[in-house]
Amino acid sequence: MKIDRRGFLKRSGAAAAASVLPVSLVKLAFGQEQSAGQQDFTFAYISDSHIQQIRGAQFVRNWDQGLKRAVAEANLLEPAPDFVVFGGDLAQMGTKAELDHGAEFLSALRYPLHCVMGEHDYYLDLGEYWSELFGDQWYSFDHKGVHFVVLNSVLTYDEWTFERWESPERRMQEMAGLDNPNGSPFMVGERQREWLRNDLANVPRTTPIVVLSHSPLQKIYKGWNFWTEDAEEVQAILAPFEKVTVLYGHVHQIQYNQIGSIAFHSVMATAWPWPYPSTYAQSGAYVPVMTVPMNRADPFNERDATGWQFIDVHTGRAAVHYTLYDNKNRTVAYNAATGRPEDLEYQHPARRIPPQAHY
Amino acid sequence: MRWMLLLVSLGAAWQAAAQPLGLPPVPIPEDNPQTPAKVALGERLFNDVRFSSTGTVSCANCHAAATAFTDGLPVSAGIDGLLGTRNAPTIVNAAYNATQFWDGRSPTLEDQALHPFVNPVEMAMPSHDALLEIIRGDREYTRAFRNVFGVRPAEIRIEHVTKAIAAFERTQIAGDSPFDRWYFGGEENAISDAAKRGFDVFLGDGRCVSCHTIEQDHALFTDHRFHNVGIGVNEMQDRIAELAKAFLIAKAEGIDVDVAVLSDADTSHLGRFAVTGDLSEIGAFKTPTLRNIARTAPYMHDGSLATLREVVEHYNNGGVTPADAPVNPYLSGGIRPLNLTEQQIDDLVAFMESLTSPQFEELVEPEPVAALGGRRGQQ
Amino acid sequence: MRRLLLAIVGAAAFTAAQADEFTEADLERWAAHFESVAQEGRRLWTSAELGTNGVACGQCHPNAANTHPETYPKFQKQLGRVAQMWEMVNWCIRNPLEGTDLDPGDPRMTALLAYMAKERRGVPIEAGKH
DSSP: OOOOHHHHHHHHHHHHHTTTSOTHHHHHHHTOOOOTTOOOEEEEEEOOOOBOEEETTEEOHHHHHHHHHHHHHHTTOSSOOSOEEEOSOOBSSOOHHHHHHHHHHHTTOSSOEEEOOOHHHHTTTTTHHHHHHHOOSSEEEEETTEEEEEOOTTBOOHIIIIISOSSHHHHHHHHHOTTOTTOOOOBOOHHHHHHHHHHHHTSOTTSOEEEEESSOSSEEEGGGTEEOTTHHHHHHHHTTSSSEEEEEOSSOSOOEEEETTEEEEEOOOSSOOOOOGGGSTTTOOOOOTTOOOOOOOOTTSTTTTOEEEEEEEETTEEEEEEEETTSOOEEEEEETTTTEEEETTTOSGGGOOGGGTOO | OHHHHHHHHHHHHHHHHHSOTTOOOOOOOTTSOOOHHHHHHHHHHHTOTTSSTTSOOOHHHHSBGGGTTBOSSSSOBOGGGOBOSSOOOOOTTGGGOSSBSTTOOBSSHHHHTHHHHHOTTTTOOSOHHHHHHHHHTOHHHHHHHHHHHOOOGGGOOHHHHHHHHHHHHTTOOOOOOHHHHHHTTOOTTSSOHHHHHHHHHHHTTTOOTTTSOOOSSOOOOOOSOEEOOSSSGGGGGGGHHHHHHHHHHHHHTTOOHHHHHHHOHHHHHTBTHHHHOOGGGTTBEEOOOOTTGGGSOSBSTTOOBOSHHHHHHHHHTTSOSSTTSOOOTTOOTTOOOOOOOHHHHHHHHHHHHTTOOGGGOSOOOOOOOTTTTOOBOOO | OHHHHHHHHHHHHHHHHHHTOOOHHHHHHHHHHHHHHHHHHHHHHTSSTTSSSSOOHHHHSGGGTTOOGGGOSEEETTTTEEEOHHHHHHHHHHTTSOOOOOOTTOHHHHHHHHHHHHHTTTOOOOTTOO
16 A cells, blocks of 8 residues: 555545645645735644652652653644643742752753743742743744743732742742632733833834743633733733734643734643533633633543643744643644634534543 | 253353353444355465465464464564564454554554555565456455455455455454353353453453453453553653654645555654654554453564563563653653552463453464564565 | 320431531531632642642643543543542553552542532533533
8 A cells, every 4th residue: 555645645634744844734734825924834832740859869750751852742743843832830839849850851952942921930939030041031033024022920919929928938929820829910010011012113013923932821720720811901002013923831731712913823832631611510610712622531541631732823923732642633723714723623513522522 | 950051051052152141242344244155265375375476475374363463573574574663463353453564554454455465574575466466366265256346356356355354354353251151141160360360450440341342241451542650652752753754744745654664663653643643652562452462472562571570570560571661752642551460460460361362371382483483674 | 105106206306406407607617628629739739749640630620620520430541440539630640650550539539629620610410511
């Protein structure tokens, strides 16, 4: 049985094929013309590794394995992505030992690395050691005609950060519990919003913007800090731009949304999955209506409902390819016809499968 | 009273023949219903050595009925003793598999039968047409094909051949093991205490049941999925990057996956990845059934583990052999060190030995094959 | 004899009156008992003491979400048979948390179950649902 190129493409499907074939294939999937001045490119995204120290040199094996595997597989991407982003929460309790252990895993990546800060990295020492390892907590850079902005979107009210807790360790512990009623909502804060306004002041409205953030820059469910307190203000700063994509971590699940000109995509965690907020019966919460949930996790397989992703940027819009373990991989891409991100396979209600509804 | 017992046991025997204890009904595809004539034809085709370039190899060489439809070798040997790269899976209960082959590259029994005929290290026929020529020249075959499929000799196609073979394979099901009689049949003494303890390990500390699944009233011992359990890929983990890339380029350029995976051990170790190109399936292989496992040694896709104890130790080590070897980063999320005691390992082996169906109870030594001292297949 | 009968009937009437009466104060007190056990369940939920690898139930199940106590007993894939909630709790303690089983009657198991059920209050029973 011979497999010719056409047969190979048909058999492996768009999602898998995109890992080995040129980005031009993504272009063909949408039938769009290429805008002048913009190139297509791919970058990888690994997030929420939560390296957790038990004692001494002993770390939670499960989270170590998750990060190791994501790094090993990301290194296999062909053609190679332009760079890789780490999306935050490298450590669990923000200790030097955890950050070092995580950084060691990340050092095996064979691409340039840009890092986004998460609350588990921040609240022990307010990012001091993180900055030593990875640089600025917020910054921007340009790549092939796209303007990238990295935010520290896990700040919170000054009183909570500086006055409420008797020690940094206690503060970190209180922020570490997702459902902790003593927690405090994330925000970007006035200082960074000011910086963002200035950073974007001279960027043409037609330049595609990609914002890398840990918190969602939306208000999804406050009880689990799937929340950014000043989401509306941040969105207002981004709104004038024609093509904006926000990529965020923290939620450990597939979410996507469109607000105005801004497409939002969450990225998967390498460590462990979280249920959707709507599954907490007392929450009254929901996820964006257009999100097709990821398959419910089987707790036996430590990697189920974890994963990593690579993102194709084409005409300034993003297509997120989720590499999922023991599941069919999924692609959520911006659909120009409907003006919002959609899942290539499951978006239509008739195409959903039971594992996406059995929450 | 005795005649009642006789009736009951006869009834039970008939039931067993109709539906073995511990198994669900065999799935039969709509386009290939079972008939006795088709099954008999399939058995004949299965055993026919003329369907090989040297006239010496049939399906039964590697899938020998007397040895639970395996050949007792680490990897199988085809014509001229050419060695492949993979351990022959048993045909017994293969009818329940969602896909066929260690890497699931065939969706059905019918499709699976197409490949060994034309694989260079198996039967090495130049084409399926060569097979059909032999069939058309055989009076008994043409009569049988007309009887079963209503086709004239010139109309016989390879699909008829594979349908008949698949129909025969669908009759090779076996349950009624001591475990079945104990767990589903309620026979308190059907298995030893060690096996009962081993079953606890299977469900508990051994973590086996999550992939080697059982259900309320039957047990197939497979989840039909693909998992990297650290066999083969461990030794070549430093070479994975270049090998995966080279393979995908070759595949896009048109090589035959079936030929490639049997011709080279490194390619074989890529597992499911070679079929799907999916980065998350490097080194992943299909969960095989555990039924009759004590009769289908050696174990794993490359036959690299000789005994059940070695298998359990491999899992106990967290997917490495020996214990201090480096774990490969693509390891399935279900695999991790188990910290079983020696007793638990022994008991788990005892449990697995209780999964042998009565028809394979007697241990038969495999036929010696020209494989010993044979050379590896070359492209 | 009559006096004895009267005494017996009287005693029965006396005890019968006690058996199915409870006051608002009783209800409050008993609800508080439940609350304290559920709170202990919450404490266990977020602590690392049930396992040996530092992982807590709450890491994967914030507010006990996605535990689905209302669906038990049901066929539990990980156990290969129809099972009860507490058996699955033990499975989680053994597997993701790498700890040891709790007896079904262990106060800690009761506390965990109480916490899960409390966070799931109001959801109709759907025994057997996957």
